[in-house]
Amino acid sequence: MAANSLLASAVQALCVVAWRGAEGANAELLAKSLDTNPVVVRRILKALERGGLVRLRSGRNGGVELARAPADISLEDIHRAIEPDGALFALRARGNPRCPVQATVTRALPPVFQAADEAVAGVLRRTTLAALAHQIPPPN
Numbered sequence: 499m500a501a502n503s504l505l506a507s508a509v510q511a512l513c514v515v516a517w518r519g520a521e522g523a524n525a526e527l528l529a530k531s532l533d534t535n536p537v538v539v540r541r542i543l544k545a546l547e548r549g550g551l552v553r554l555r556s557g558r559n560g561g562v563e564l565a566r567a568p569a570d571i572s573l574e575d576i577h578r579a580i581e582p583d584g585a586l587f588a589l590r591a592r593g594n595p596r597c598p599v600q601a602t603v604t605r606a607l608p609p610v611f612q613a614a615d616e617a618v619a620g621v622l623r624r625t626t627l628a629a630l631a632h633q634i635p636p637p638n
Contacts, residue, residue: 507532508542508580509573509630512551516568516631524561542580549579568628577622586618587611 511528518527525543529536543562546552551571552562564571578584589607593600 504542504580505573505577507534507538508546508576509627511539511542512546512564512568512571512576512627513631513634515552515562515564516627517634517637522561522563528562545580546576549575551575551579564627568631569626571627572623573625573627574619574622576627577619584615585611586615 510532514528514531515523525536525539528539528543532539543552543554547554551565553565555561555563587607588611589604593604595601
């Protein structure tokens with residue numbers, strides 16, 4: 499099972515926007531930073547816009563800007579915007595209801611997963627976009 503890198507991609511895109519400041523950024527620039535297709539970046543940006551984290555401008559002089567100060571955007575905010583369902587861990591959708599292992603795991607894992615989700619959310623909540631963006635060297 500592969501790890502989901504969507505949060506990392508969204509954080510990197512927002513760090514680029516924060517780092518560039520008034521110079522602005524657009525999907526093409528963000529796609530270069532992420533080494534991905536601009537269409538992928540636009541999907542991420544739309545989710546971030548729905549989450550109230552960015553404002554998008556369309557057209558020839560279009561681009562993206564932060565809707566809030568970097569210090570007011572936590573990684574938890576970003577995670578909620580791109581993963582609205584929020585949970586990091588979930589039970590398998592299917593299983594053999596007659597299997598005693600399945601029954602035990604289905605009963606035992608939810609509190610473990612909930613505690614893990616809460617721990618991760620706490621770390622994400624305490625980490626701001628500003629804290630990450632300040633680690634980026636200034637442009638030349």
